[in-house]
Amino acid sequence: MFNKLISKEKFADLLKDDMVLMIGGFLGCGSPEKLIDLIIEKRVKNLTIICNDTSFPDKGLGRLIAEKLVGRVLTSHIGTNPETGKQMVEGSLKVELVPQGTLIERIRAGGMGLGGFLTPTGVGTVVEEGKQKMTIDGREYLLELPLRADMALIKGGTVDKAGNVIYHGTARNFNPVIAFAADTVVAEAGKLVDIGTLNPESIVTPAPLVDHIYVPAQD
Amino acid sequence: MIEDVKLAKETIARRIAKEFKNDQIVNLGIGLPTLVANHIPADVNVYLQSENGIMGMGPAPEPGKEDPDITNAGGSLVTVLPHGSYFDSAVSFGLIRGSHVEYTVLGALEVDQEGNLASWIIPGKKVPGMGGAMDLVVGAKNVIVSTLHTEKGRPKILKRCKLPLTAVKVVKMIVTELGVFRVTPQGLVLTEVHKESSVDEIRANTEADFTVAADLKTME
Numbered sequence: 333m334f335n336k337l338i339s340k341e342k343f344a345d346l347l348k349d350d351m352v353l354m355i356g357g358f359l360g361c362g363s364p365e366k367l368i369d370l371i372i373e374k375r376v377k378n379l380t381i382i383c384n385d386t387s388f389p390d391k392g393l394g395r396l397i398a399e400k401l402v403g404r405v406l407t408s409h410i411g412t413n414p415e416t417g418k419q420m421v422e423g424s425l426k427v428e429l430v431p432q433g434t435l436i437e438r439i440r441a442g443g444m445g446l447g448g449f450l451t452p453t454g455v456g457t458v459v460e461e462g463k464q465k466m467t468i469d470g471r472e473y474l475l476e477l478p479l480r481a482d483m484a485l486i487k488g489g490t491v492d493k494a495g496n497v498i499y500h501g502t503a504r505n506f507n508p509v510i511a512f513a514a515d516t517v518v519a520e521a522g523k524l525v526d527i528g529t530l531n532p533e534s535i536v537t538p539a540p541l542v543d544h545i546y547v548p549a550q551d
Numbered sequence: 552m553i554e555d556v557k558l559a560k561e562t563i564a565r566r567i568a569k570e571f572k573n574d575q576i577v578n579l580g581i582g583l584p585t586l587v588a589n590h591i592p593a594d595v596n597v598y599l600q601s602e603n604g605i606m607g608m609g610p611a612p613e614p615g616k617e618d619p620d621i622t623n624a625g626g627s628l629v630t631v632l633p634h635g636s637y638f639d640s641a642v643s644f645g646l647i648r649g650s651h652v653e654y655t656v657l658g659a660l661e662v663d664q665e666g667n668l669a670s671w672i673i674p675g676k677k678v679p680g681m682g683g684a685m686d687l688v689v690g691a692k693n694v695i696v697s698t699l700h701t702e703k704g705r706p707k708i709l710k711r712c713k714l715p716l717t718a719v720k721v722v723k724m725i726v727t728e729l730g731v732f733r734v735t736p737q738g739l740v741l742t743e744v745h746k747e748s749s750v751d752e753i754r755a756n757t758e759a760d761f762t763v764a765a766d767l768k769t770m771e
Contacts, residue, residue: 358622409680420678431683433647
């Protein structure tokens, strides 16, 4: 019971070419940097990444793009990573820009059993192209569909050995939401503590959502 | 015309800060809008919201007290006030889309007399992505555009935006270093003119059609 700790070799075994990954972080804050190191080490190819932004070429998941391991990215902002724009123009990276609130809600829908949702965001802009429009009480909305991934990589501020997670500061961002929306969830623990240490009232991500815990210090 | 860009931006920020009232939630964009925080009167408590997951954002940390896990939506290190809180991105955009945010202040590439806003893309030249801007301008109760009146001599307040839109008919107020406009059902209205400018100067630098308010005020 509660044997969720994973070695870097076992994590590497989970990685496959063409995987769809959700990765936490907002401009690199709250990104699982050590798990990203391991992806770069294994050099899996043609990944699809779902993330808030493509960070910087030398920080967070932006490094996966700089290393040319990504074939497609769904994100709200690429402006801080020149590599994303460059590869997009060259044609080697497919970029789908999604409004930030719509992106996180599509992930939430995917993780919480919803078939989609109606949002006013994007009405009258290029975002509405190809989408079903509905009028509710006189206001126009776009139908946005759920997103899921093969694997979510989250960064926990403090994780207990059962897999309960609390987050520190703004490192929370996408992490607790993507933890619902993937077949496998791996948490990189900023700090690992014994079961019973964390106050159950403070837990943000409940333990059963986390399949594996990676503690960088153990290697 | 205020020639000094820094002074012009401070003028805009100072004017916008006067809009806020106690207990309102305010989201300030990156760049010029961020300057607004420096001008909020000490006796007005607003909650600065940052879309990466903060309510009650404080100023930059003192040297030695920086925490890499406490940043704003531009990635800069910030602090959180004692009455503040953190939340995930879904909650953050629930606050935004759900009209809990009273004011969003952001810049513009173009803004027009109908309140349309273009702020996120120059096709073929600059494609940074929309980030949270589309949600913010659709969801906040009041959208304030803060912008220099012209860019390289060209008006930014147009009859109709030419660039791809961030949102349709959402802007309520436009503040530049020359004056203040309100977008009303009757069209664009100039409500304030800066003490060093004039209605004539504003007309010469604005493409949009606008009327002048009967009770035109002076902007400091």
